[in-house]
Amino acid sequence: MLMLRVITATVLLAVLCIAIAMGPLAFAGVMAVAFGAALYEWLRMGGLGPVPAVLVAAVEMITQFSLYWAGALPRMEWFLFIIDGAVMLAWFAIFFTELAHRKNGFKVSVRTCLVSAVTFVPAAYLSLLYLYEIGDWVMVLSVLLIVWGADISAYFSGRAWGKHPMAPAISPKKTWEGALGAYVIVIVFFLLTYWFCIQKNVFTNFLFDELGFVWGVVVLAGLVALSIAGDLWESMLKRLVGIKDSSNLLPGHGGFFDRMDATLPVIPAATWIILSVVLAR
Template sequence: MLMLRVTTATVLLVIFCLTIALGPLAFAGVMAICFGAVLFEWLRMGGLGPVPAALVAAVEMITQFSLYWAGALPRMEWFLWLVNGCVMVAWAVIFFAELFHRENGFKVSVRTCLLTAVTFVPSAYLSLLYLFEIGDWVMVLSVLLIVWGADISAYFSGRAWGKHKMAPAISPNKTWEGALGAYVIVIIFFLLTYWFCAQKNVFTNFIFDELGFFWGVVVLAGMVALSIAGDLWESMLKRLVGIKDSSNLLPGHGGFFDRMDATLPVLPAATWIVLTVVLLG
């Protein structure tokens, strides 16, 4: 199983690098397929049949990709700022609801499941494209590293010191010690990045330059919290429908939703912060 997971991850990394090398449209097209797969899996969890789910996912992602292809993204900054602000607030509410119901979980209606799917996934996709547009792959990778760093740090910190369950009714393996480890390690890593890396298109360098040390740390902590919210949200949806993985599209990893759940809240939040500085700063 480990070899299968490593092989799949390696193939995905190669594809990711190739799409960046081939140019913005190739990157946007491949990412549209990935986010479309996330949306398809999410809609299936909401009870939509495979054909309607595939049609909705295809229409939404083709529409978003077409907007990017037409060069509309620079003229959508205020729209993205407004939508991503609402999405970020919604994810924050979800996070507090997850913590409040951590002992017994809570039900999610079909309407809520479907509405969040068709709103959150396109928002994350357009946010990814906007970050790529203004800061190239470095900006995108620096945002994704917040998610990946938090996930890896939480896993190893939880394995080493985890005793107190964070949300036992939603995701029994997550612990407060793991979350604390994620916060500490991610913040230290990006502080060191800021001190030793002068590139302005690194997301965390941008927020430390524009917002200062204190608010930069606050933003980082908030984004780690949002990544946890996305992870818990998918875990809860899977528990409600009684499945282990969102699909089997990625051998050894489950589905695209399984791999990108924590990314979905973080990308809109990062874009909203950048747009707030650009538009209102």
């Protein structure tokens, strides 16, 4: 299983690197496929049939890709600001709901599942393209590292010191100790990045330059919370429909939604933060 996971991850990394080397449209196209697959899996969890789910996902992602291909993104900053702000608030509401019902879980209606899918995934994809547009792959990677760093740190901190479950009815293996480890390690890592890396297109460098140390740390902690919210949200959906993985599209990893669940809330939030500074100038 470990070897299969490594092989799949290597292939995905190779495809991503080739897409980046080929240019913006290739990168946007590859990401459209990945986000479209995640949207398809999310819609299937909501009870939509395979054909309607494919059609909805295809229409959504082709529309977003076409906007990028047509060069509309620079003229959509206010639209993105409003949409990403609404999406970010919705994810925080989900996070607090998860914490409030951490011991008994909660129901998610079919309508809520489907509406959130067709809203959250396209917003994250369009926001990813905006990040790429203003800061190239470095900006995108620096945002994704927040999610990956939080996930890896929470896993190992939880394995080493985890005793108190964070949301036993939703995801029994996640602990408060793991979450605390994620906060501390991610914040320390990006503070060190800020001190030793001078690149302006690193998201956290932008964050600390524009907001200062205290507010930069607060915002970074909020982004870690959103990554946890996305992870718990998918765990709740899978628990409600009684499945282990969102699909088997990625051998050894499950589905695209499994790999992107914690990323979907963070990308729009990071984009909203950048836009709130850019549009205020």
